[in-house]
Amino acid sequence: MRVICVAALLLGCALCQAAPNDQEPDEMVRMLEERGVMARLGSQLQQARSDMGERASDLVVRAMGFLGVPYRYGGNSVDTGFDCSGLVRAVYEQSFGKILPRRADQQAAATEVIDRSDLKPGDLVFFNTMRRAFSHVGIYLGEGKFIHAPRAGGAVRVEDMRVAYWRTRFNGARRVPLSGQDVGSP
Structure with a gap:
C-alpha cells in the first residue's frame, strides 16, 4: 500500500504540473500507462497534487524517469x-x-x-x-x-x-x- 501511495504522489505531480522541457505531458502519461501504474492509482492522484510544489514535482518526475537505469561507478x-x-x-x-x-x-x-x-x-x-x-x-x-x-x-x-x-x-x-x-x- 505504501508503494502505491508514493507512486500516486509522484505520478500525480507528473500529471498536473508543467512537464520537463524535453518531454511532453502526453509522453509521460503514456509511459506510466504502459507500466500499468495509472490503472492502480485511481483517486489517490488528487491528493498527490496538493502535497508538492511545482519545482519539486518536476524534479521528482525527472528522477523517476531514470528508474531502472543501471548503476555504473563514475557514471x-x-x-x-x-x-x-x-x-x-x-x-x-x-x-x-x-x-x-x-x-x-x-x-x-x-x-x-x-x-x-x-x-x-x-x-x-x-x-x-x-x-x-x-x-x-x-x-x-x-x-x-x-x-x-x-x-x-x-x-x-x-x-x-x-x-x-x-x-x-x-x-x-x-x-x-x-x-x-x-x-x-x-
Missing part, C-alpha cells in the same frame, strides 16, 4: 549509467540547470543542512555506506522514500529510509539552494 548519464552522485547531479542539472559537485561528500558540503524532520521532496539524503560519512546520496521523494543508484549490479530505484539498513546509516539531510549561482565546484 553520470542514461547512456553510461549512474552512480549515486551522478544521478543527483543529472537530475538537478536537467530540472533546474543547477550544477552540483560531482561527489556525494562534496554535495553534502555545498548544500544547506536541514533537520530530518524538515525533509521535503527534492531534498538530498546522505548515508554512510562505505565506512565514511556522506559516501552515498539520494533524492528524498516523500513518505520516507528516496530514489538512488545503489551499487554495482543494481539500477536506479526507490527505497524506504526507515528500513534498518538505511536508518542506521543515515548521515543527514541537505537542501539545494535554487537561487543564485551553481553550488560548489563541478
Whole structure:
C-alpha cells in the first residue's frame, strides 16, 4: 500500500504540473500507462497534487524517469549509467540547470543542512555506506522514500529510509539552494 501511495504522489505531480522541457505531458502519461501504474492509482492522484510544489514535482518526475537505469561507478548519464552522485547531479542539472559537485561528500558540503524532520521532496539524503560519512546520496521523494543508484549490479530505484539498513546509516539531510549561482565546484 505504501508503494502505491508514493507512486500516486509522484505520478500525480507528473500529471498536473508543467512537464520537463524535453518531454511532453502526453509522453509521460503514456509511459506510466504502459507500466500499468495509472490503472492502480485511481483517486489517490488528487491528493498527490496538493502535497508538492511545482519545482519539486518536476524534479521528482525527472528522477523517476531514470528508474531502472543501471548503476555504473563514475557514471553520470542514461547512456553510461549512474552512480549515486551522478544521478543527483543529472537530475538537478536537467530540472533546474543547477550544477552540483560531482561527489556525494562534496554535495553534502555545498548544500544547506536541514533537520530530518524538515525533509521535503527534492531534498538530498546522505548515508554512510562505505565506512565514511556522506559516501552515498539520494533524492528524498516523500513518505520516507528516496530514489538512488545503489551499487554495482543494481539500477536506479526507490527505497524506504526507515528500513534498518538505511536508518542506521543515515548521515543527514541537505537542501539545494535554487537561487543564485551553481553550488560548489563541478
